[in-house]
Amino acid sequence: MNRLSFIFFLFASVGFAQENSTNSSIKKQIEDYNVSFAIAFTKGNQDDLAKAYTDQTLFMPEHSRQRVGRKAIRDFYKQWLKQAKVTSYQKTILELQDFGNYVLEIGTFKEDLNLNEQKAFSYIGKYSVLWKKPSKKSVPPTIAAEIWGSSSYFDDKNIPDINDIEIPKTKKYMPTDKLTLEVKERNKAIKEMVQNRQGAEHAKMFMPDAMYLTYYTPILSGEKEITDYFTAHEKPGTLHIEQISIETSNIIYAQKAIVEFGFYSVDWRDGENSGNVKGKSINVWKKGSNGELLLFRQIVNHD
Template identity: 25%
Template sequence: MIRTILPLLLATVLACKEQPNNQSTEVIDLRATIASLNNQLIAAAKARDFAQVDNLYLNNAILLAEYNPLIAGKQDIEKYYTEMFKRQEVTDYQKETTELFDFGENILEIGDFKKSFNNAQQQEGKYFNVWQMSDAGTLHLKSESFGYYHPIDSPAALRVYLPEKMLTPRKTSLELEAYHALNENCVRDRDTEKLLTSYTNDAIYYPFADTKKAGIEVLTEHFTAYHAPPVKIDSIEIETFDFIPADDGIIQYSQFFVKWTVPGFSGTTEGTGQIYLKRQADNSLKMHRQLGMHVHNE
């Protein structure tokens, strides 16, 4: 009997030991697959040929490119890249995935990139990609968002003027609108303390033309400085264009419009943003990852 039991116990122990390795392999395969797809995007940029990656984008994909309004649909995304490829001669392009959030049907990839050109300023920046898993097990871009870690000398060179069309929100959510109202009040009132309650303790914010701000302490320093005088917010409007339900929250795409005043001068700022809001134990939503960008207008 002992001789019979021992092999069974040994087999059970080995099976238990192998299980974590199988799980790790799944994660590594997902990272490897996304890395391969990113290499295709890099190759297309170097070749200046969108046709090489046309099959990676869903027809209703969304693009949030720094200095540009929100771009919706693969046809307009192709127009954007076709124009940018005419302007930019890429000599080196590197992408590195820093985080993956696997929600099953959708995967949020966050990463860093570096680009060098023959004819333009070198770029270092951040990106949020949402990949959608098909029934066949292939990944396609549901959305692509990117901004820069530094100011750009000539933002006009990165602005593509597509034929104007009215973008109507694809989805609306009363819950998200309530959070918009809260954040609008916080920004208008320059209320750092209340705004910080909208973030998780380990949140990471990627602001416009700046490095990432990780953790509530760093966010406190950032928003305290950001809300300091003499800027006065006259009005602010945030609207949701689309959102994707996730296992533990929501991925949201938004546009914002701000009117502001400083002594002797006033102006407007327009921008876009992508936020991963994470559901909390009390069922509330808090911002866990956030990317903010501005639109350049002549």
């Protein structure tokens, strides 16, 4: 077992009690960043938009492929602002989960933008940012990962068309330590449930106090909302999943959770209609009462 796995099990042994409230200084730094980001976005200041990202940041925009690092992220915003004028932008923080050396921010956003020669559009959705805590309080936290998605279906012609041609394909995470293998086994089980249309069983992979942020849907909180969603979304019928892959691109062993970065591909058929859907996710795993890994927070969007 590697050192990171040992640290995770050490914290797991105390039962993963609910995290204490996030340090007030970190909370203030995140709130200040959100305000400064909104100002930079509406003014089109690309340098300020990229200041919290690092060369290792995993960036998961909706309707675009995963990007890694400040340079690729800056290029994303350059393309976005070249095509659209952002007239207003606001984030509302719903929760901050303290994982010891990382903080997970979850909230909602509203972005009013005007695409070139198109009507104004309000892009409304939810987001999650994984912040890495600094070693010194005087240093601001950095963004380890970010993902967002709309809270309802929308025509992607209303948002900029981002060119991903130079973005390399996401690679599988290959380590074979015990925790990674356990995560992969859980994903294998999820894959089979999705393919067999076992929505109610899929919902049992979540903790009772879980949150699920999926595509074109408001935030789902708690056992009932998540169970109702999967029971309806993955029910037997005319829709068939012909092929599905669920892979891991990276894992962070935080002190109080496993944060997995995933990507998926689904080939589906419904009568004469068929297609392929690709996407990505941030999956926060914790140990349940029976010792098995369960999803505590999951955030998903389409490429």
